[in-house]
Structures are given as structure tokens and as C-alpha cells.
Amino acid sequence: MMNSNIYVQAQMLIRKPIEDVFEAFINPEVTTNFWFTKSTGKLEEGKTLTWEWEMYGAKTNVKVLEIVQNQSIKTEWGEPSTNVDYEFKEMEKGTLVVIKSYGYSQTGEDLLKIINDNTDGFTTVLDGCKAYLEHGINLRLIEDKFPSK
Template sequence: MSSDIYVEAQMLIRKPVKDVFEAFINPEVTTNFWFTKSTGKLQEGKTVIWEWKMYGAKSEVKVHQIAPNRLIKTEWGDPAVQVDYEFKEMEKGTLVVIKSYGFSQTGEDLLKIINDNTGGFTTVLDGCKAYLEHGINLKLIEDKFPQK
């Protein structure tokens, strides 16, 4: 396992930390910038299913830890990796840092998953910023890999 390798994406979102944190645990908000459906709100010790209908994809998300307005620790993907969402209150808003780690791939496969994770989480943060700051759903996830 490539345990010493991690992917990190970050973005300042000009909203209070409680609003940004809520956007990541509450699917009523998250579906406006990320996945299309969830079986429930993120809660420590629970497992939910996230769905991206436009791609016919689903993922089981295990929630390991929630520290309100500070941290969400999850495990998801295929193969599963650890994904942490960190929230830091700043003068101009909230810094969100998404870290994924615990990759099992090696070589070219590892490079591909690192690229996919970096691009994917950057797109999520961009969409979150547009939605929370301006009320705009840019459909970034839907348009990232348009169907022919």
C-alpha cells in the first residue's frame, strides 16, 4: 500500500465555517455541487451511498469521524481510500482542505489515481465555492465527462 502518498486539494470559500461544513454533510446542499443522490446525511459511524446518476456510478461512504465544523473522516471509492475533509475558519471565510490517502495502486496506476483524485476534488471545491458564495450550480461534475 502506498500509505505515505496523499492527494490534497484546497479552496477558500467565503462563507462561515458552519455553512461550509453543513454543505459537506447534508446531501440537500451537497447535491447542488457534487453527487446527485445520497441515502442520508453524514453521521459518525454510519455508512451512506452516494450516487452520480449521469455516470451510473455509486459509492459506499463509511464515516469514521466527525468533529463539527472542523473535520470529516471517511473511507470510500473502489478500491477504498481514506478521504478527510478539514475546515479551518479564516478571516475571509473557510479554508476547506480535502486529503485522500491509503492508495493500493502502484506505478502508472498510482499516477492515474492521483491525477483523478486531484482533479476531482478540485472540481468539487470549485463547485462548492460557486454554489455557496453565488447560489450557482455550475454542473461541473456533470460536465466533467459529458456523455456523447
């Protein structure tokens, strides 16, 4: 049974034009500077790509459901899979990015854990994106989140 009323949302204002911020999530040449380390390609509607976090030996298939240029990206990924939507809104000072994750099949403690992990993870992604796009700095947030040594 899906927990259809439960979702995770993280958001951040990034002080860059909407075209630049949208491209940062579509183009792995940019995204790898603040999120995953490898991708099998750019996000394109109807494609399934693989994202990899080499430092953790982890990867996931990402199914791209819909892309509306400079407005939204709808994906499905993870094990078990959930929906992850990215919304982009032009603001006076930059671009508001909202990441929303939903469609959880977990219940009880497992649901609480995935909600916590997703909230934490997407907040870190947005923090890293902001630092990279606004200041050209790769803070290595994802890599340093769970250091092995």
C-alpha cells in the first residue's frame, strides 16, 4: 500500500538565473559537482539513466517521466522506487528549487527512516548546488556526509 499523503519536501533559493539552475539538474557535467559522481547521460523525458555514487559503491536507475523546460522534472528512482519531482520557480533574487519525494511503500519505523534520509539527503543536495552555482565551490558534501575513514 502506498502512503499517498506522505511526502518529503526540501527547498532552497539559488541566486542564479532559472536556466542555469535547471541545467544544473539536467546536465551531469554540472550535477556531478554537487551530487552523484557518474551518470549515463543527461536527463531526457522517457529515458532511464543510472546515477552512481562511487565513494559509496552505490548506484540507482532513474526513470525520467516528464521534463518541462525551466519549470519541472519528474522522476522515479530508488529501491523500492519513489517519485522525486524537482520544481523551479523564478524569483526576484534567483531561482527557488523545490524537491518533493513521495509514493513511499514503507510503513512504521521504515517509513520514518526513509523520510528522515530523504529530507536530509535532498537538503544536502540543494546546499551543495547553491555553493557550486553561486560560488563555484564543490563543498564535497555528499562525499563527506558518510566518511569511511
